[in-house]
Amino acid sequence: MKSKRLNTLTNGVVKSNPTFRLVLGTCPTLAVTTQALNGLAMGAAVTFVLLCSNVMISLLKKLIPDRVRIPAYVVIIATFVTVVQMVMRKWMSPLYEALGVFLPLIVVNCIILARAEAFASCNPVLDSALDGLGMGFGFTLSLTFIGMVREFLGSGSFFGIPVGSLGNVSMSIFIMPAGGFLVYGTLMALVNYLTRLAEERKIRMGSHHEKGEKEAKQ
Amino acid sequence: MNKFVVSSSPHIANRRTVSGIMQEVLIALLPAVIASVYFFGFYALFLELLCVGSAIGAEALYNKVMKREQTIKDCSAAVTGLLLALNLPATVPFYVPIIGSAFAIVFVKMLFGGIGKNFANPAITGRVFLLLAWGALMTKPWGSPIHWSDGGAFYYFRCILKGNSAIQDVAAVTTATPLSSLTQGGYAGKDLLKMFLGATGGSLGETSALALLIGGVYLIVRRIIDWRVPVTFVGTVALFALIYGGANGDALGYILPSVLGGGLLLGAFFMATDYSTSPNTKTGLVVFAFGCGLITSLIRFYGSYPEGVSFAILLMNILTPYIDKAFKMHPFGYVKQKAGGQKK
Numbered sequence: 001m002k003s004k005r006l007n008t009l010t011n012g013v014v015k016s017n018p019t020f021r022l023v024l025g026t027c028p029t030l031a032v033t034t035q036a037l038n039g040l041a042m043g044a045a046v047t048f049v050l051l052c053s054n055v056m057i058s059l060l061k062k063l064i065p066d067r068v069r070i071p072a073y074v075v076i077i078a079t080f081v082t083v084v085q086m087v088m089r090k091w092m093s094p095l096y097e098a099l100g101v102f103l104p105l106i107v108v109n110c111i112i113l114a115r116a117e118a119f120a121s122c123n124p125v126l127d128s129a130l131d132g133l134g135m136g137f138g139f140t141l142s143l144t145f146i147g148m149v150r151e152f153l154g155s156g157s158f159f160g161i162p163v164g165s166l167g168n169v170s171m172s173i174f175i176m177p178a179g180g181f182l183v184y185g186t187l188m189a190l191v192n193y194l195t196r197l198a199e200e201r202k203i204r205m206g207s208h209h210e211k212g213e214k215e216a217k218q
Numbered sequence: 219m220n221k222f223v224v225s226s227s228p229h230i231a232n233r234r235t236v237s238g239i240m241q242e243v244l245i246a247l248l249p250a251v252i253a254s255v256y257f258f259g260f261y262a263l264f265l266e267l268l269c270v271g272s273a274i275g276a277e278a279l280y281n282k283v284m285k286r287e288q289t290i291k292d293c294s295a296a297v298t299g300l301l302l303a304l305n306l307p308a309t310v311p312f313y314v315p316i317i318g319s320a321f322a323i324v325f326v327k328m329l330f331g332g333i334g335k336n337f338a339n340p341a342i343t344g345r346v347f348l349l350l351a352w353g354a355l356m357t358k359p360w361g362s363p364i365h366w367s368d369g370g371a372f373y374y375f376r377c378i379l380k381g382n383s384a385i386q387d388v389a390a391v392t393t394a395t396p397l398s399s400l401t402q403g404g405y406a407g408k409d410l411l412k413m414f415l416g417a418t419g420g421s422l423g424e425t426s427a428l429a430l431l432i433g434g435v436y437l438i439v440r441r442i443i444d445w446r447v448p449v450t451f452v453g454t455v456a457l458f459a460l461i462y463g464g465a466n467g468d469a470l471g472y473i474l475p476s477v478l479g480g481g482l483l484l485g486a487f488f489m490a491t492d493y494s495t496s497p498n499t500k501t502g503l504v505v506f507a508f509g510c511g512l513i514t515s516l517i518r519f520y521g522s523y524p525e526g527v528s529f530a531i532l533l534m535n536i537l538t539p540y541i542d543k544a545f546k547m548h549p550f551g552y553v554k555q556k557a558g559g560q561k562k
Contacts, residue, residue, distance in 0.1 A: 169313070171351035178350060182325070189329075 008127050012135030018111045019142035020191040025111045028102045029143060030180040036159050039147030041095045043140025045088070045103065047133065049080045050112050054132035056080075057120040064121075073116045078107045111139060149183050150174045236333065240293035242442050246433035247300055247488065253416050253426035258308035262422050265315055266303040273299030273319035280328045294333045298322055301341035301488055304423025305481065305528070306348075310355055318348045334494045338535040342489050345528050357524075413478040424481040434487030443491040446500060447507045451486040452477055454511025462519050482514065485527040495535040502538075502545040509534045 018024045025046070033039045056076050057064075064072045085103055088096040096103065106112065115135055120128040151157055154174030156166030173179040254262040277295040281288050289295075299319045306315060322344030327336045349356045412418055416426025423430070437443045456473050463472030476482070490496060490510050497506050510530045517526025 169352075171317075172353065173347060173350035176350060 005127070005130060009130045009134040012131065012133075013138040013141065016135075017138040017142060017191070018135055019139055019146075020188050021195075022111075022114075023188075024114055025109050025139065026184075028105065028109065029146065030177065030184060032099055032102050033143055033147040033150055033180060033183075034154065034175040035098070035151045036144055036147035038095070038098050039143035039145075040140065041088075041092070042099055042102065043136070043143045045084045045099075046106055046109060046111065046139055047136025048084055049077060049106055049109075050115060050136040050139075051129060051132040052080045053077045053112055054115055054120040054128040055125055057116045058123060058125045058128035061121050069117075069121065070113075073113060074107060077112055077116070081106045111135060146180075146183055146187060149187070150179060153183075154179060236292045236294065239442055240297050242437065242440055243297050243488070244293065244300065246436045246442075247297075247304070247423070249429035249432045250304055250423040250426065250484070251300070253429040254304065254308075254422040257416055257425060258422060262308055265306060265308070265310065265312075265422065266300060268312060269303035269306075269315040269319050270296050270299035272316045273302070273323050276320040276323040277328065280324050284328075286332075289332060292333060294327075295323055298327070298340045298344070301423075301484075302344045304484060305341065305345040305421050307356065307421050310352075314348060314352060314355060317351075318344045321347050336494060337538075338532055339489050339492045339495045342485075342528050342531050342535070346532055349528070410474055410478065413475065418479075420479075421481065424484045427478045427483055430483040430487060434483065437487065437491075443487070444500070444503055446503045447491045447496065448483075448486040450504050450507035451490055451511045451514075452482065454508050455482055455515055458511070458515035458519070462515070476515075476518070480518070480525045481527040485510070485514075485531055489528075490531050490534070495538055497538055497541045497545065499542070499545045499547050502541045505541055505545065506534050506538065509537065 012018065016022050019026075019029055028042055028046075032042045053073070053076050057073060060072075060076075081104060084106070085096075088099075088103065115131060119131045123131070148158065151159075152163070152166075153171055154176075155172075156163055156168070156170035171179075174183065251263075251266060254266070273295045274290050278288065278290050280286075281290075299322075302319050302322055303315060306318075322340035326338060326340040326343040327333065330336045413425075414427045416429065418425050434443075434448060438445045438448075456477055459472040459476035460469055463469045466472075486507075490507060497503050510527075513530035513533055514526045517523055517529060523529070
């Protein structure tokens with residue numbers, strides 16, 4: 001039972017990473033990752049909303065009529081987004097400015113809706129909380145990493161700190177939308193490649209039975 | 219018994235090979251290369267060799283890492299590298315061509331499956347990438363032609379060795395391109411003969427219209443490229459220059475500077491004619507080239523960039539599959555189906 005819980009938690013980080021494996025929430029991913037810090041903040045905001053909405057929806061899943069579940073989910077999500085927005089505006093005003101319209105747009109972020117629909121609405125509260133946390137963490141990790149790459153190549157800095165005199169030769173295309181797609185695609189290819197390598201290794205180390213099954217498939 | 223070889227089309231083979239065509243293109247680019255060395259000194263040759271070398275190197279390395287069959291012998295990487303080099307200003311530091319050709323080869327060509335499978339021209343996309351990456355390096359200090367007397371041949375070498383900023387400081391070597399004053403109405407008094415021969419500011423390979431024309435005509439005569447593309451492309455640009463000029467009270471004055479200036483001839487003869495990124499039918503080619511000319515003119519006259527040839531070709535590259543679909547070749551004897559009619 002415990003290992004199953006752990007699986008629920010890590011599922012969102014590696015196996016079904018929302019950014020690289022499920023390809024959800026692409027719009028904020030590309031838009032805010034011009035800097036690593038923005039990616040981190042966006043990820044943190046989404047994680048908070050995801051955790052709270054998953055818990056709330058899991059608690060209310062028996063009460064919400066099936067026919068109006070999507071509007072009900074959106075209302076719940078919007079509540080938590082409003083909380084995040086107010087908190088950020090009060091205490092993290094520069095980040096609030098930097099994230100701009102993409103902060104309120106978390107309401108319609110498809111990762112949150114997808115987890116509500118696919119997981120929280122048919123799983124117990126604790127599992128839903130773990131799933132929300134894992135997915136949010138996976139999203140945060142991906143966004144921060146994309147942001148780091150783009151910031152390093154595009155403005156020659158690391159979390160806002162200039163790296164040597166790299167800023168003089170930085171390639172501004174990487175903080176433009178085109179560069180966002182470029183980095184996103186390249187990293188996704190890399191993740192796919194690493195996943196394939198890991199799977200191949202698992203197969204090689206796996207039992208004879210599994211090997212035979214794989215060959216039969218081919 | 220089984221002497222019949224069953225294979226898919228094409229069934230007629232001739233001696234024309236990919237490497238043969240690419241070598242012809244390299245030959246056709248030779249006048250432009252010579253012109254670039256003549257006007258910008260040996261640093262131009264250095265940049266060209268660097269571009270070709272890194273393009274071939276990138277392709278070889280990619281094939282090696284991905285364990286693919288080695289494809290550098292088809293010379294297409296060399297053509298991509300050389301075309302990219304001819305699109306660079308004479309003032310760029312050495313890392314620009316290396317990153318540009320590596321991007322063009324790996325991201326635009328090899329990741330999509332190699333030669334013939336790329337959706338956009340690698341050299342054009344490489345140039346656009348560099349333009350967006352290092353906008354200042356790629357447009358601001360256009361090198362002006364040098365004088366061969368008093369050691370001018372190595373002028374840009376010395377500038378680069380002194381550090382990059384040296385070039386930007388020396389106002390004497392940087393110059394406006396004929397195109398940059400296009401929309402400011404400063405066309406009157408442009409030296410058309412200088413523009414034709416190439417003694418103006420600009421990227422390495424685009425300044426000399428004469429050298430490009432020699433190469434382009436060679437390719438048309440050798441039937442490597444279809445004459446429809448350059449003729450329609452240049453014709454469209456000339457037409458819009460006529461209209462724009464007419465609206466500004468100088469109907470004829472804009473035509474020749476528009477055709478001779480910027481990267482139009484280089485793009486029309488060598489980049490828009492790339493086989494895998496242009497339509498397959500003759501009608502399609504004309505539509506494609508017209509689109510290139512239209513977008514080029516719109517960007518030149520109304521856009522924020524002074525030159526639009528590379529963006530125009532890139533955009534039309536992306537539209538090529540749709541043009542191919544719209545102007546499909548019908549097989550002989552094909553009867554057009556009536557709308558709603560039932561046909562057996």
